[in-house]
Amino acid sequence: MIRYGNNAVVGQSGGPTAAINASLAGVINAAVKSSEIGKVYGMANGAAGFMNERLYDLTSLFDGNDTDLALLTNTPGAALGSCRFKLPKPDEDARFYESLFALLKKYEIGYFFYIGGNDSMDTTAKVSMYAMEHGVDINVIGVPKTVDNDLCGTDHTPGFGSAAKYVATVFAELRRDTAVYTQKCVTIVEVMGRDAGWLTASSALSKTKYTEGADLIYLPELPLSYEKVYKDIERVWESHPDVLIAVSEGVRLADGTYIGADSTNLDKFGHVQLSGAAKVLERRIKDKFGCKVRSVELNTPQRCASHIGSLTDITESFGVGSYAVERALCGETGVMAGIVRKSDEPYETEYKTFDIKSIANMVKSVPSEYINNDGNGITEAGLAYLRPLIVGETKPLYDNGIPMHYIFPKL
Amino acid sequence: MIRYGNNAVVGQSGGPTAAINASLAGVINAAVKSSEIGKVYGMANGAAGFMNERLYDLTSLFDGNDTDLALLTNTPGAALGSCRFKLPKPDEDARFYESLFALLKKYEIGYFFYIGGNDSMDTTAKVSMYAMEHGVDINVIGVPKTVDNDLCGTDHTPGFGSAAKYVATVFAELRRDTAVYTQKCVTIVEVMGRDAGWLTASSALSKTKYTEGADLIYLPELPLSYEKVYKDIERVWESHPDVLIAVSEGVRLADGTYIGADSTNLDKFGHVQLSGAAKVLERRIKDKFGCKVRSVELNTPQRCASHIGSLTDITESFGVGSYAVERALCGETGVMAGIVRKSDEPYETEYKTFDIKSIANMVKSVPSEYINNDGNGITEAGLAYLRPLIVGETKPLYDNGIPMHYIFPKL
Numbered sequence: 001m002i003r004y005g006n007n008a009v010v011g012q013s014g015g016p017t018a019a020i021n022a023s024l025a026g027v028i029n030a031a032v033k034s035s036e037i038g039k040v041y042g043m044a045n046g047a048a049g050f051m052n053e054r055l056y057d058l059t060s061l062f063d064g065n066d067t068d069l070a071l072l073t074n075t076p077g078a079a080l081g082s083c084r085f086k087l088p089k090p091d092e093d094a095r096f097y098e099s100l101f102a103l104l105k106k107y108e109i110g111y112f113f114y115i116g117g118n119d120s121m122d123t124t125a126k127v128s129m130y131a132m133e134h135g136v137d138i139n140v141i142g143v144p145k146t147v148d149n150d151l152c153g154t155d156h157t158p159g160f161g162s163a164a165k166y167v168a169t170v171f172a173e174l175r176r177d178t179a180v181y182t183q184k185c186v187t188i189v190e191v192m193g194r195d196a197g198w199l200t201a202s203s204a205l206s207k208t209k210y211t212e213g214a215d216l217i218y219l220p221e222l223p224l225s226y227e228k229v230y231k232d233i234e235r236v237w238e239s240h241p242d243v244l245i246a247v248s249e250g251v252r253l254a255d256g257t258y259i260g261a262d263s264t265n266l267d268k269f270g271h272v273q274l275s276g277a278a279k280v281l282e283r284r285i286k287d288k289f290g291c292k293v294r295s296v297e298l299n300t301p302q303r304c305a306s307h308i309g310s311l312t313d314i315t316e317s318f319g320v321g322s323y324a325v326e327r328a329l330c331g332e333t334g335v336m337a338g339i340v341r342k343s344d345e346p347y348e349t350e351y352k353t354f355d356i357k358s359i360a361n362m363v364k365s366v367p368s369e370y371i372n373n374d375g376n377g378i379t380e381a382g383l384a385y386l387r388p389l390i391v392g393e394t395k396p397l398y399d400n401g402i403p404m405h406y407i408f409p410k411l
Numbered sequence: 412m413i414r415y416g417n418n419a420v421v422g423q424s425g426g427p428t429a430a431i432n433a434s435l436a437g438v439i440n441a442a443v444k445s446s447e448i449g450k451v452y453g454m455a456n457g458a459a460g461f462m463n464e465r466l467y468d469l470t471s472l473f474d475g476n477d478t479d480l481a482l483l484t485n486t487p488g489a490a491l492g493s494c495r496f497k498l499p500k501p502d503e504d505a506r507f508y509e510s511l512f513a514l515l516k517k518y519e520i521g522y523f524f525y526i527g528g529n530d531s532m533d534t535t536a537k538v539s540m541y542a543m544e545h546g547v548d549i550n551v552i553g554v555p556k557t558v559d560n561d562l563c564g565t566d567h568t569p570g571f572g573s574a575a576k577y578v579a580t581v582f583a584e585l586r587r588d589t590a591v592y593t594q595k596c597v598t599i600v601e602v603m604g605r606d607a608g609w610l611t612a613s614s615a616l617s618k619t620k621y622t623e624g625a626d627l628i629y630l631p632e633l634p635l636s637y638e639k640v641y642k643d644i645e646r647v648w649e650s651h652p653d654v655l656i657a658v659s660e661g662v663r664l665a666d667g668t669y670i671g672a673d674s675t676n677l678d679k680f681g682h683v684q685l686s687g688a689a690k691v692l693e694r695r696i697k698d699k700f701g702c703k704v705r706s707v708e709l710n711t712p713q714r715c716a717s718h719i720g721s722l723t724d725i726t727e728s729f730g731v732g733s734y735a736v737e738r739a740l741c742g743e744t745g746v747m748a749g750i751v752r753k754s755d756e757p758y759e760t761e762y763k764t765f766d767i768k769s770i771a772n773m774v775k776s777v778p779s780e781y782i783n784n785d786g787n788g789i790t791e792a793g794l795a796y797l798r799p800l801i802v803g804e805t806k807p808l809y810d811n812g813i814p815m816h817y818i819f820p821k822l
Contacts, residue, residue, distance in 0.1 A: 012591075016587070016588050016591050045591075045592070045593055048593075049593075071621075075587060076584045076587045076588060077584075077587030077588050077590060077591055078591040079587075081590075081591050081592070081593070082591040082592060083592070083593075084592070165812055168812070168813055169718050169813060169814055170712050170716075172813055172814055172816065173487045173488075173712065173715040173716060173717060173718065173814070174711060174712070174715060175488075176427070176486060176487045176488030176490075176715060176816055176818075177427050177487060177488050177711055177714065177715040179488060179492075180423075180427050180456075180488055180489040180492055180493040181456070181492070181493060181494070181495070182456055182459075182460075182492070182494075187711075205811075205812070205813060206813060208810050208811065208813050208815075209810065210482075210810055210813070210814075210815040210816050210817075210818070211813070211814075211815075211816050211818070212818075294711070296708075296710045296711055296712070297707075297708065297710070298712075299707045299708070300585060300588055300598075300705070300707055301581050301584065301585070301707070301709075301712075303588065304584040304585060304587060304588040305581075305584060306584060307580050307584065307719055308718055308719070310812065312812075387811060387812075390811075390812035390813070391811055391812040392812065393809060393812075398804060399619050399620065399621055400616075400619065400798060400801075400802055401576055401579070401616070401721065401723075401798075401801035401802040401803065401804075402579055402580060402583055402616060402617060402619050402621070402622070402801070403580055403583055403584070403621075403622075404619075404621040404622075405583065405587055405621050405622045406621075407587075407621070407622070407623075
């Protein structure tokens with residue numbers, strides 16, 4: 001086994017979130033402070049940037065600089081830059097891996113951290129497998145993030161809690177907005193989630209002693225029937241005139257077609273690009289009832305609303321980053337750092353690593369016991385799972401009323 | 412002159428905002444504490460509800476109850492309920508006014524406060540005029556609110572600052588989200604504002620030392636040319652690949668047509684209902700450049716995001732409500748309470764009343780000296796006007812991670 005050195009490199013990949021920089025800050029903090037790790041590099045724009053040797057010197061930027069580290073922790077996006085870059089299979093493109101490992105050798109990398117979602121865990125798996133098969137002693141650890149909460153293994157995914165807190169807060173506020181008139185009306189709010197309805201389910205958290213929240217919640221885990229939606233709306237109207245609906249962008253009809261699909265529009269991983277589930281429902285409901293109907297697509301702010309980050313989520317995201325460094329120093333590789341829940345109330349968790357091969361390219365859906373029998377709401381078991389993840393408020397810093405963010409200097 | 416009594420009534424009307432309840436709390440607090448005012452009533456659903464005698468007893472609900480008053484102050488929506496109800500002209504429907512004044516007499520109303528936008532100031536004007544012409548001694552005062560900031564007289568409108576803070580914050584956060592890739596892309600964000608571009612202009616506040624904010628800003632005050640937009644985008648690409656555009660929902664072409672108009676869809680006041688200015692631009696820019704283009708419609712959350720209320724705005728909204736009561740007690744009627752700015756920096760204001768007839772049904776647009784020569788950004792004069800309005804953060808209370816709101820008991 002060859003060890004190239006004791007430097008570390010960390011990259012971010014996939015869609016940005018409000019918490020991925022907290023995980024980055026966790027990795028940087030632990031790595032910079034470790035006496036066993038030499039230099040800490042940051043990949044500009046993930047693996048794609050690393051291949052072009054676009055690297056930040058994170059040691060010089062952050063060693064002893066807790067002010068910027070705190071700013072980075074509360075900055076949305078992916079501060080190092082991201083990429084949508086799926087690594088080839090080693091047996092299909094050996095030259096790619098030869099170039100990659102030549103660079104790892106050049107920069108004397110002994111620790112490789114990759115923060116991202118499903119595709120990034122695939123990268124982590126491939127790099128760690130290739131290293132093991134070619135006798136390279138390097139600790140390759142995945143650090144999860146996704147607002148969709150659809151990664152397997154970990155109890156929940158860093159980034160989800162902050163997105164869920166934003167969604168639940170907006171539903172509580174929209175409720176107050178829709179409740180002002182006496183006429184019958186329907187408001188349909190489209191929430192992110194292509195295959196898993198976790199974020200849409202979190203709209204149920206807006207039902208508290210202090211607000212009524214969402215009336216009807218439709219997840220991609222169950223097929224949608226327009227006739228059923230009309231009946232559900234009529235039932236809600238028996239108690240109040242304003243109906244507030246949460247619908248996942250990925251909701252499908254019984255025949256499997258997305259209600260908001262544009263099947264001609266695929267991303268480079270072949271995923272169907274969705275748009276307009278709420279718009280489609282808006283038109284149908286307006287045609288059916290002739291009442292006032294409005295659709296709201298929560299869109300990108302869901303994944304970058306750091307101004308209302310969940311303290312639980314941001315703290316855990318930082319913690320998972322730190323833990324990844326701790327496990328790398330213990331010699332682990334080919335694993336993803338994650339969270340195990342020990343108790344809902346009081347909320348207790350611990351960090352754990354998961355074999356990356358059992359996680360990559362799998363999707364964790366909302367289980368049926370979290371969805372009510374009517375298929376239009378969340379059960380108490382689901383609420384018990386979701387509740388602790390949005391607790392606590394971060395305290396972002398403001399400059400003249402605008403949140404302050406950390407921006408890396410131009411390379 | 413007949414005086415019906417010394418009771419007060421307050422109503423809310425028009426579209427809800429994040430600050431209209433702060434003004435309501437200001438009215439309630441001052442009225443309940445005044446020894447000259449008897450009972451304080453709240454109209455459920457504005458003038459329409461008052462005509463059906465749907466009234467809350469605000470004295471019993473709030474006298475000595477500062478906890479609920481504080482909750483109300485940070486609750487979005489229109490807690491009393493709102494209406495879209497334009498009063499007839501007195502010479503066209505005398506019977507309506509006879510019924511209205513019979514009710515004012517029945518409830519011994521000496522003070523009438525109406526919180527709302529342009530249409531509500533029209534109501535205030537009509538009620539006060541009718542009273543004066545018919546020898547009724549009642550103090551009728553308008554309290555302004557609108558996220559659009561388009562009311563005349565007052566330096567700015569309660570509710571605008573909080574909406575502007577939300578818009579500027581979301582632009583700062585979207586900037587971090589769009590900046591993560593190296594490919595050319597365009598993100599178009601549609602901001603509320605049918606005739607006046609104040610809220611869209613506030614996206615310019617997201618350009619600080621800590622974030623780059625919006626690149627291009629298009630207001631309804633100037634005609635839009637698609638060719639000009641393409642040139643503007645190409646110029647931005649010379650410095651960075653991600654272009655962030657703010658566009659008002661009310662932007663028009665040179666021939667006067669809304670770019671996002673659906674002219675078959677009118678509200679009951681005859682205003683054209685807009686939708687999709689950003690969607691139209693998205694399709695055009697995608698066709699022109701073939702790059703990744705995304706549109707985001709900020710939609711209703713702009714007017715109800717109390718979780719990031721501007722402390723300046725909420726404090727002033729409460730203050731304008733209190734001031735309206737103070738002026739009513741001094742005998743004023745037929746006026747709107749508002750704000751006069753004495754200095755930008757340090758920010759200094761005072762409250763003042765404005766003759767309601769000079770305000771109702773007028774629109775205050777963004778003046779040309781606030782728009783840059785290229786017609787795609789805001790000048791330093793404009794920024795100086797906008798900056799103080801979003802300063803300071805409110806401290807909403809949270810219950811298990813969800814903001815707490817005040818909800819009136821059912822009548």
